[in-house]
Amino acid sequence: MHTTHSPGFKASLTASLTAASIGALVLFGGLAPASAATDDAQLSVFHGVPGLTVDVYVNNKLTIDNFKPGDMAGPLALAAGTYTVAITASDAADASKPAIGPVDLKLEAGMNYTAVAHLGADAKPTATLFTNDTSTIAAGSGRLVVRHVAAAPAVDVLANGAVAISNLSNPKESVLVIPAGTISAVVAATGTTAPVIGPADVKVAEGVDTIVYAWGSLADKNLAVAVQTVSGMNSDPNGIPAGEAGLVATNRPADQTPLWLGGIAVLVLFGLGSATFLGLRRARR
Template sequence: MRNRILAGLGVAALATVGIAAPATALSSTTADLWVVHAFPGATVDIVITGAADVTLEDVAPEDVAPLVDVPAGDYQVEILLASDSSSLLGPVPVTLAANTSYSAVAHPNAAGALTLTPFVNDLSSIAAGESRVVVRHTAEAPAVDVLAGTSELFTGVTSGQEGIVDVPAGTYPIAVEVSPDGPTAIGPVDLTFDAGTAYFVHAFGAGLDLPYGVVMFEIAGLGVGPDGVPAGSAGLAAENTVNGGLAAGLGALLLGLIAAGTVVVRRASASATR
């Protein structure tokens, strides 16, 4: 992916592979913005205008670009077909508050149409020995249940929701089933989550044309020491939430997390550390 930074923007636009951006690059005047391409089949240009101007060129499906220290303010985001610059979506208004981390995700909605939704990335402290998994419904798919072994992480998750759960770091057999009592969409596949790291997972796929893929990035360095607070729960399914808040057009879904296997996960992941 080629990234072009336009007039006067003090921001690092980084390629998909080998990303290393500070997890705490926030201030009273800036926000972090991660741009995620989770719409199958189209290489696009993403044009962001407002308090600063950025154009990301030739963004392929499954690409991720972190834009760190974007000035807070109002923006317009337009998605253009890279081959001929025809407009696919937008301009879509997006407001970025200071001292906040966001993901702007281009994805199909439940009806299969291209949409763009901003998420707030939860960068709150993670209790010692735990990791955070944030799953977002970004595929053209019905409601699903997400399971870790026999434990249900989320049930009846539909497009327009985001799920967040802190779990003890370790390896879990993850599976996804169409809800309720539908076919298994993915897995079970063993996945490993590291302590002090937040994993932001975006489903990648259309309809029930299984298996799905994934677009994912991770932000490390969020853990607290053994004596730190807040204390996390030791239970696998504790502290899980399903939100439709600011991310009103996206939701929680682990459909892509396993389907393409660790090859896709590794290729499409980005790491950020303090």
């Protein structure tokens, strides 16, 4: 297996939000009520399909315009229910000729989700809806979640030189509860130690889900990493409420060649729609 990762990987992984991610969060920030109902679902969306920009329509309304690879949006507080979504090329005039859908997404009350648009192991665009664990974490510990959403074979994840996760395949995840602190992480082909991604320092905070996404394509040499956090699982009752999430860092390739036409796409961005924010969508120019 050829090992490829972008220069400055370690610095990028520990940096703050990229400008593109900030734009996505600004677009969705404030769409949910300041105090979400306890029976709302919490949904974040990560776009992990390289080279593909899309529009998302919910109930035939443009909800997100020009959503770009490497961006994270949310979390959104959505009333439990089913939302009908269509995915189009970024320049579509409306949702009358969707490339994907319309599809229905059912969200359950009180659950926390991340919807991920990504490449399958076969390099075809696909989608996975992950449920984020918001159960209490023991004092002094954090939850490390690794999600394989890249067009690449199964991998091992090494933490501080030792295999911590073995034979993780796309689109699976593996979860570890470990002492809070910083680990040196490497992603390697199963049974090997040569890095496919990394090494990189990953900070695992107390009472927090630190969710690491390996995304992109090994063959196209644009493998990348994004880190999401979901806070508030402290055993201390004064912890931050669960459902707070965001893109902590990304390692996006500097040169992403378009791999897919706008009409081939992203089943999972569908979770963005809701009556909560359809009335606040920005008008298409």
